[in-house]
Amino acid sequence: LLVMDDLDSRDRIEHALDKLIDTNDLSCGGVDNRLLVAMPEIRRMEEELAEIFRSGNAPHPSFPHSGDEQRIDNIVRHSAPQLKDGQHKAVSTALSHAITLISGGAGVGKTFIISALVGICQEYDLSVMLAAPTGKAAKRMEEVVKVKAQTIHRLLSYNGKSFGRTADMPIMTDVLIIDESSMVDVPLAWHMFQAIDLKRTAVVLVGDHNQLPPV
Secondary structure, three states: OOOOOOOOHHHHHHHHHHHHHHOOOOEEEEEOOEEEEEOHHHHHHHHHHHHHHOOOOOEOOOOOOOOOHHHHHHHHHHHOOOOOHHHHHHHHHHOOEOEEEEEOOOOOOHHHHHHHHHHHHHHOOOOEEEEEOOHHHHHHHHHHHOOOEEEHHHHOOEOOOOEOOOOOOOOOOOEEEEOOHHHOOHHHHHHHHHOOOOOOOEEEEEEOOOOOOOO
C-alpha cells in the first residue's frame, strides 16, 4: 500500500510502526490470529461499543409485553397483518429487545418495517424518535412513516464543536430508531450510545449490509 520497493522496506515499515506503538500514537492488538493496528481513540470507542452491544439481548425496557413472545407475536399479527414473515420477525424482535439490528438490501421493506413498528409503539403510548446520518435519509423516512425525523447530529444537539446530549443529559424517548445505520461511523455511534440510557430507551438500528462503509 505504501508502494515501497526497497529491499529493506518491510524492516523500515515495522520499525516505524513499532515506534508509533511505543509512543501510543497507534494501538496494536491481536484478533483471530491477525495483528490489528488502530488509532487508540478509535480502538477504545470500538471496544466500548462492543460492550454496549453485548447488552442488547436484554428485554425491551418500555414495551409492556417484552417478556412474552407469544403475546408480542399476536400483537404484531393483529396490528400489522400485511407484514411478510421476515418483516414480522423484525418487528417482533424490536419489541422484545433493548437493541435490535434490522439488516436488508434495497427493496425488502425496511422503511415499511419502521412504519409498522412506530404504529405499534404509538398504540401503547410509547414515545418514538427517528434519526438518520443524513438529512436526505431522515426526510425520506419522515415522508413514509409520517413521524418527524432528524439527523443524528441534530438528535445529539451538536453545535459544531460538542454534543449537547451526553450520558448526563440523555435522549428522552422510549424507542429510538436509526435508519441507514450502516453509514454511521465509529465516533458518531459512540457519541450516540453515550447519550442513550438503555434502562429506559430501546434502540433499533436499520441498515443494509451491502451499503458502502462510512468515509
